[in-house]
Amino acid sequence: MKILVTRKLPKEMIKPLYEIPDSTVVMFDQEEIPMPKKDLLKEIRNADGILANLTDDLNREVLKEAKQLKVISTMAVGYDNIDMEEAEKRGIKVGHTPYVLTEATADLTFALLLSVSRNLPQAASIVKNNQWKSWSPFSYTGHQVHGATIGIIGMGRIGLSVARRAKGFSMKVLYHNRSRHIESENEVGAIYCEDIDTLLAQSDYVVLLVPGSKQTTHMFGEEQFKKMKNKAYFINTSRGTNVDEQALFHALKEGEIKGAGLDVFESEPIQGDHPLLELDNVLALPHIGSASIETRTEMAELTVTNLKNGLTGKPLVYEVQYN
Ligand SMILES: NC(=O)C1=CN([C@@H]2O[C@H](COP(=O)(O)OP(=O)(O)OC[C@H]3O[C@@H](n4cnc5c(N)ncnc54)[C@H](OP(=O)(O)O)[C@@H]3O)[C@@H](O)[C@H]2O)C=CC1
Numbered sequence: 001m002k003i004l005v006t007r008k009l010p011k012e013m014i015k016p017l018y019e020i021p022d023s024t025v026v027m028f029d030q031e032e033i034p035m036p037k038k039d040l041l042k043e044i045r046n047a048d049g050i051l052a053n054l055t056d057d058l059n060r061e062v063l064k065e066a067k068q069l070k071v072i073s074t075m076a077v078g079y080d081n082i083d084m085e086e087a088e089k090r091g092i093k094v095g096h097t098p099y100v101l102t103e104a105t106a107d108l109t110f111a112l113l114l115s116v117s118r119n120l121p122q123a124a125s126i127v128k129n130n131q132w133k134s135w136s137p138f139s140y141t142g143h144q145v146h147g148a149t150i151g152i153i154g155m156g157r158i159g160l161s162v163a164r165r166a167k168g169f170s171m172k173v174l175y176h177n178r179s180r181h182i183e184s185e186n187e188v189g190a191i192y193c194e195d196i197d198t199l200l201a202q203s204d205y206v207v208l209l210v211p212g213s214k215q216t217t218h219m220f221g222e223e224q225f226k227k228m229k230n231k232a233y234f235i236n237t238s239r240g241t242n243v244d245e246q247a248l249f250h251a252l253k254e255g256e257i258k259g260a261g262l263d264v265f266e267s268e269p270i271q272g273d274h275p276l277l278e279l280d281n282v283l284a285l286p287h288i289g290s291a292s293i294e295t296r297t298e299m300a301e302l303t304v305t306n307l308k309n310g311l312t313g314k315p316l317v318y319e320v321q322y323n
């Protein structure tokens, strides 16, 4: 049985895979970069299982090559990099890592919100660059978080955890999903906005946390940014493909919105000459939502368990359900 691991992980962490009888583990030897497509195509050909991550484009073309593949276990909760229709057609089980990364991602989302609203990157840089002249009445003043209104689009696991943090800051919580999320209403008093425009018009902070999918591609564009308050901030820790970046650039440049905190981009890694990165009112991070050592360790362990279970005839701990 051949198991392909597409990113270098500590050997100790993937030990359970070596313990599967008659298994051969082939692991890519780099941690910082994805496995090149040509190597992926070659190695997946006779693989029974693959330990993948969100940078592996497991599209139809790639899955068609994977004649023996039985299980894909991705070290992420999002699985928009996997062609689920093709996986279903081929009877491939897909495992992912919900819950274990919820709190770390909610922490990072809230950190982005606090950082953009109070200009932390700009303020920190004057200190580091020895440009701090004096305390000043209005320099680097941002907007209040405490008591403001947050609008969460995608009130699922992470959305609710962000809402809990918002509650601690006495924020009013609005949310939009395709269906009501009664747990959030009961627990944090979140108010459902069936019409997304109502949320956009009322929120001081708009936080996007829907999965990446065909339905959510560019769900944020010119029209949505125009409907936000001019003093509102946009935070995206979901998927870059959910946002039309040209429209976001325009909205930020023209002052239609105040600022943005972005952990994800339409194309990753975002290139250094991307227009968004020229803007002072953009705080950009390299997709580190779940990047605490504790969470990444749990994710890796869960990914290994999902894969091992799938390959040894046991139920996956978290299996993606086909729609
Ligand atoms: N930046 C990072 O490092 C990380 C990013 N993520 C991203 O966050 C996403 C969310 O994760 P998680 O909270 O666990 O997922 P969940 O599935 O728990 O939550 C997603 C929510 O989005 C709502 N939703 C889905 N489609 C739409 C739509 N078209 N319009 C409005 N609402 C929609 C769903 O509600 P309903 O079905 O009622 O519409 C659901 O409540 C992941 O899919 C991933 O892309 C996750 C972890 C780390």
Ligand SMILES: O=CC(=O)O
Residues within 6 Å of the ligand: 054, 075, 076, 077, 078, 079, 101, 289, 290
């Ligand atoms: O973006 C990260 C994920 O786990 O999904």
